[in-house]
Amino acid sequence: MALKVDVNLDDIDAYAIGLVDISVCVPSWLKGEDLIEAVNLVYPTGIQSRWTLDDQTHFPGGEVHPNPCSRKEGKLHYHFTC
Numbered sequence: 001m002a003l004k005v006d007v008n009l010d011d012i013d014a015y016a017i018g019l020v021d022i023s024v025c026v027p028s029w030l031k032g033e034d035l036i037e038a039v040n041l042v043y044p045t046g047i048q049s050r051w052t053l054d055d056q057t058h059f060p061g062g063e064v065h066p067n068p069c070s071r072k073e074g075k076l077h078y079h080f081t082c
Contacts, residue, residue, distance in 0.1 A: 004033070004034055005030070005034050007027065007030055007034070007038055009038060009041060009042050011026065011027050012026050012038050012039060012043075013025040013026075014042075014043050020082055021054075021060075021079060021080060022039070022043055022051060022079075022080050023059070023078070023080075024039055024043070024077070024080065025071075025072065025075050025076070026039070026075060026076060027074060027075055028068075028074050029074075035053065035078065036051065036052065039051050039078075039080055045082045047082070049082045050082060051080040051082050052080060052081060053078060053080055054079040054080060054081050056079070059077075059079050063077075065077075065078070065079055066078050
């Protein structure tokens with residue numbers, strides 16, 4: 001799948017990478033399939049399955065999901081699993 005929006009992939013920042021999950025900081029306007037595709041382009045899983053957006057309402061640590069970034073205005077934190 002190709003991105004349908006113009007996004008600078010350097011704006012997709014991972015701040016926690018695990019074996020089966022990743023947390024990223026992305027521009028707040030990036031949503032839906034474009035969000036998922038951008039994360040998979042920048043941080044491929046390395047296995048056959050791709051990252052999928054976690055459908056939980058909170059991060060594993062208890063924060064609301066998605067969560068506004070406290071360091072960069074206009075960015076949100078998302079949790080993905082594979």
